[in-house]
Amino acid sequence: MTMPDADGPLAEQLLRLTRRVHRIQKRHLQECGVGITPAQSRLLRTLAHYDAPPRMADLAERLEVVPRAVTTLVDALEESGKVRRAPDPTNRRVIRIELTDDGRSTLRELHRARRSAAEEILAPLTDEQRKVLGGLLDTLVDGGTGRGC
Numbered sequence: 001m002t003m004p005d006a007d008g009p010l011a012e013q014l015l016r017l018t019r020r021v022h023r024i025q026k027r028h029l030q031e032c033g034v035g036i037t038p039a040q041s042r043l044l045r046t047l048a049h050y051d052a053p054p055r056m057a058d059l060a061e062r063l064e065v066v067p068r069a070v071t072t073l074v075d076a077l078e079e080s081g082k083v084r085r086a087p088d089p090t091n092r093r094v095i096r097i098e099l100t101d102d103g104r105s106t107l108r109e110l111h112r113a114r115r116s117a118a119e120e121i122l123a124p125l126t127d128e129q130r131k132v133l134g135g136l137l138d139t140l141v142d143g144g145t146g147r148g149c
Contacts, residue, residue: 020121021117021121022038024117024120024121025038025113025114025117026038027117028113028114028116028117028120029041029110029113031113032109032110032112032113033109034106034109034110034113035080036076036077036080036082036106037076039069039073040073040076040077040082041110042063043059043063043070043073043074043077044077044082044083044099044103044106044107044110045107045110046059046062046063047059047083047097047099047103048099048104048107052096053086053096053097053098054096054097055088055094055095055096055097056070056071056074056095056097059074059097074097077103080102081100081102081103082099082100082102082103082106083097083098083099083100083103084097084098084100085097085098086098
């Protein structure tokens with residue numbers, strides 16, 4: 001006899017919410033007119049968290065993607081003037097990725113777009129519901145080690 005999947009509906013809700021968040025964020029990105037993809041946006045946001053310009057391998061590791069994917073993203077962002085490749089001052093074989101002034105300006109626009117998207121998504125919730133949701137999300141993000149298949 002097969003046991004019913006008690007978490008199935010909840011898992012489906014989470015997947016639907018994730019898809020909705022991505023759709024809304026993508027729309028807000030298009031509306032702010034920065035002309036970058038969600039993946040490029042993620043790379044810019046990640047780049048901003050470094051104290052010193054990282055190597056491509058550092059970005060690939062942090063983004064959990066293959067290095068070739070980072071190369072493609074950096075190529076497009078460099079072409080649009082949002083990042084630049086710079087030689088490492090201590091090892092000429094190493095290339096570092098730096099944000100440009102245009103990249104920093106784009107990050108500010110992205111922050112506004114993400115804030116607008118979050119406000120739209122959370123609009124139906126009361127302050128108390130938002131507080132409860134925040135606590136639940138903290139538990140989900142920080143609490144599990146994850147189980148494989």
